[in-house]
Amino acid sequence: MALVAPSLLAANFLKLEDECKMLNESEADWFHLDIMDGVFVPNISFGPMIVEFVRKTTKKPCDVHLMIVEPEKYAEPFKRAGADYLIVHIEACPDLKKNVEQIRSLGMKPAVAISPDTPIADLNDILPYIHHVCFMSVYPGYGGQKFIPQSIERIKQLRKMIDEKELKVLIEIDGGVTVENASAILAAGADVLIAGVTVFKSADPKETIAQLKRT
Ligand code: DX5
Ligand code: ZN
Numbered sequence: 001m002a003l004v005a006p007s008l009l010a011a012n013f014l015k016l017e018d019e020c021k022m023l024n025e026s027e028a029d030w031f032h033l034d035i036m037d038g039v040f041v042p043n044i045s046f047g048p049m050i051v052e053f054v055r056k057t058t059k060k061p062c063d064v065h066l067m068i069v070e071p072e073k074y075a076e077p078f079k080r081a082g083a084d085y086l087i088v089h090i091e092a093c094p095d096l097k098k099n100v101e102q103i104r105s106l107g108m109k110p111a112v113a114i115s116p117d118t119p120i121a122d123l124n125d126i127l128p129y130i131h132h133v134c135f136m137s138v139y140p141g142y143g144g145q146k147f148i149p150q151s152i153e154r155i156k157q158l159r160k161m162i163d164e165k166e167l168k169v170l171i172e173i174d175g176g177v178t179v180e181n182a183s184a185i186l187a188a189g190a191d192v193l194i195a196g197v198t199v200f201k202s203a204d205p206k207e208t209i210a211q212l213k214r215t
Helices: 013-025 048-055 075-081 096-105 151-164 182-187 205-214
Strands: 003-006 031-036 062-067 085-089 109-114 132-136 170-174 192-195
Touching (some): 013 048, 013 205, 031 048, 048 075, 062 075, 192 205
Parallel strands (some): 109 132, 170 192
């Protein structure tokens, strides 16, 4: 069964506590938190302070997606804020192995995100050292974008790479996931579905999460 990680970027921040409560009562597996710096991506979201508040509302793992340059400067603050999984972008890390080691040494599980224009083969060397790949199926920076159809072939390629190495690395899909496209995404080999707008803007978010889980 798929894991589901709702992205709080699409939540109502005036009612953040209620939104977290809703996720706790739902079948959601992880909380996904998107950190944007206005440099690596054009948009700015929120920082460790919000992660810390969210952390206090839940026992579910917090999956923190750093869309920032020089992520090594912020690994410690996000650890203090309570991140369980810390995701860095391959495009933002000239020495990716060093970032991954830093995250692990701080007691978090490292993950690596890959943007749509970066070749999947670039992940080859880092796969044995990470907990999951955050596969971007949209250009990072904004919620509510359309799933890029070419992603399906790339997910298959990544699945094959992981399986050939007999690794347990999970593949999570980030961007444009809907109830309609979830089954094709899972059939391509994904393990975790991130969903922002699909969950938070639906009439019944808990039921939408349940539907994604049942896919
Ligand atoms: C985009 C973020 C995503 C975003 C997904 O840069 O990394 O996590 O919140 O949002 P939806 O599911 O609305 O496309
Ligand atoms: Zn994300």
